[in-house]
Amino acid sequence: MKPDIHQKNLATAFIFIALGIVAMVFSVAYKLGTAANMGPGYFPFALGAILTVLGIIVATQSLSIPPDKSSRISFKIKPVLMILSSVFIFGLSLEPLGLFASVMFLVIFSSMASDEFNLKEAVINTMALLLMVFIIFIYFLEFQLPLWPGFMFSHS
C-alpha cells in the first residue's frame, strides 16, 4: 500500500511550527525590547520565527516530494515504553528505596525491552552490575548515594 503523504516530513513540520509558535508567544511575554537594546525575549522570538518558517518549508516539501516506503513512520512501542519507564522508576525509587533496589529495578525492567529477554540472564546481569556499581561508584569514585531504603536507617 502506498501512503499518500510524506508522513515524516509532515510530522517534522508540525513539531517545528508548534515549537516556533510557543517560543514566539512566550518571548513576547518576556519583553522584546528594541534592536539596539534587546530584552530577554528578542533573540528567542527571532529563533521562533525562523523555526516556524523552516516548518512551513518542510510542510510544503512534504506535499511536493513523492512519498515512498521510507517516508512512513513506523515504530515499536515496547522498547520506548520499557526503557523510558525503567528510567522513571529508577528516578522515583532511588531516594526512598536506595541504590541497590533501584538499580535492580532498572536492569530487570529495561532488559524486558529486548526481544531476546531471558529472566535468568537478566538476574545474573543485575548481580554483576550491582557489584560493578559498588566497586566503581561507591568504593572508587566515592559518590554520595543513598544505598539502602531510608526507613531501615531512620536514626538521623
Add this chain to the structure above:
Amino acid sequence: MDLYSNLLLGFNTAVTPMNLLYCFGGVLIGTLIGVLPGIGPVQTLAILLPTTYSLSPISALIMLAGIYYGAQYGGSTTSILMNLPGEASSVVTCLDGHQMARQGRAGAALTVAALGSFFAGCVATLMIAVLSIPLADISLKFGPAEYFSVIVFGLIGSIVLASGSIIKAIGMIVVGLLLGMVGTDVTSGAQRFCFGVSELADGIGFVALAMGLFGISDIISSLEKGEKRDILKGKLTGFMLSKKEFLTCIPATLRGTLSGCLLGILPGGGAVLASFSAYMLEKKISKDPESFGKGNIKGVAAPESANNAAAQTSFIPLLTLGIPSNVVLAIMAGAMMIHGIQPGPRVITSNPELFWGVIASMWIGNLMLIILNLPLIGIWVRLLSVPYRVLYPAILVFCCIGLYSVNNNTFDIGLTALLGLLGYIFIKLDCEPAPLILGFVLGPMMEENFRRCMLLSHGDPSVFFTRPLSLSFLLLSLIMVVAAGLPALKKKREVAFQGDDL
C-alpha cells in the same frame, strides 16, 4: 615561550602518574567502545561526563580525549575482522580491510591500521601545537560581530558536511538554540521557558541533554533494529608486513594524514568525513582503481590514518575559537564548562598546563594504543561476544547514577527520559539530533555576541556585513548552504553517507 618549552611543559604535565593513569584509562575505554558496536564515542563521553567531576580538569580532559581517539583505533579492529564497523569513521575500512582478512591477511591489515593511526596521531599532535598559538592570537582580535558570524559558519558547516536534509538540520540547530535559552537570562535576570519549574532556572543540564539524546534514544532505536552479527572465525596470524606492502603504504599514509589533518579543522569535519575523503582520494589517484574493495592495503592505510588525524585536529577550533566542530567536540566543550573552563583562545594563556598537557597526552595516548591494540587483539575480539541485551542495561545504569550525582536530585533523571523520548521522535522523523546539541552548546554564546554587537551598533544589523572578516564567514556559510542544495552535490553526499548511520 617557544614551541619546545611549551611541549616540555605539556609532557611534564602529562607524565605525572595520575595523568598517565587517566590517559591509559581513556584509551582503554575508547578501544573497548570502539570495538563494541552499538556504543560509540558520543554516547560514552555523555555517559562518563559526571564520573569525571571528582577529577582535576586536566585529568578529566585527558581521559575524555583519550576515549575519542581511542575509539578510532578500536573501530578499525571490528571493521577488519568482522566487516562490522564499530564506529562510523571506520565504515570505509571495511571495504578493503575485511577483504584482506578473508584473504588471510587480517594481521597485516591490523598492523597497517595501527601504525598508520600512530603516525597520523603524531603529525596531528604536532600540528595542533604549531597552529594553536597563531590561531588563538587571531581569534583574540575577534569582536562580537566576528564571533557571531563564525558561530553561524560553524553551525552551518557542521550540517552541510553531515548527512540528511539540510532544512531539517537547520531546524534542529534552531531547536537546540532555543533549548539553550531555557533558564535565567544572563543580561536581564529574567527566567525564560521555565514554566514555573524551579529546577529549570539554571537551564537544561548539558549532561541531561547529551544523555537523553545520545544515550537513551539511541538504546531505544537500537533495540528496535535488532542485531545481526557475522563473526569471522579463524586464527589471527601474520602481523608482519612484507617490504613491498610497507613501501606501498607509506605514501598512502602520508596522503591520508594530510587530508585528515585538514578536514579535521573544518567545521563539521572530523573523523567520519576524513576517512571517506581519504579513501576516495586513494581510489582516484591509483593506477589500479579496480583493486580497491578487493583487499588493497592502501584502502586501509589511508582512511585509518585520516580518521585518527582528524579526530585530533578537530580539537583546534575548540581550543582556539571555543567553537566545537562536531558533536564529540561539543561534548568536550560541555566537559570544559562543567569544570569551570570557558573553551576558547584564552585557555592557552590562562591554563597553559591544561592546554599543553592535553596535547602531549594525545601523543602518549597514541603510543599506548599501539601497545594495547596489536598484542591484545585477541581479547578485544572475544569482547564482541557480549550481546547487546546485556550491554544496554549497563549503559542505562551508568547514565542514571551519573545523572543523579550531577545535582544530587532525581529531577534530571526524569528530564533525561523526556529528552530521550524527544530524541527518539526526531530520529524516527529522520531529523538528526547531532546539530541540536551543537546549537545548544553555542546558543548562549551566540545570543550574547549578537546582543552585544547590536548594542554597539545602535541596532544597525549592517555591522555584520561591513566588517570584512564577519562578512566572509557569512558569505562562506551562504555558499555552503547553496552548494549543498545543488543536485549534483546532493547526489554525492547521498552516496558518501550510505551505510553511515551515526
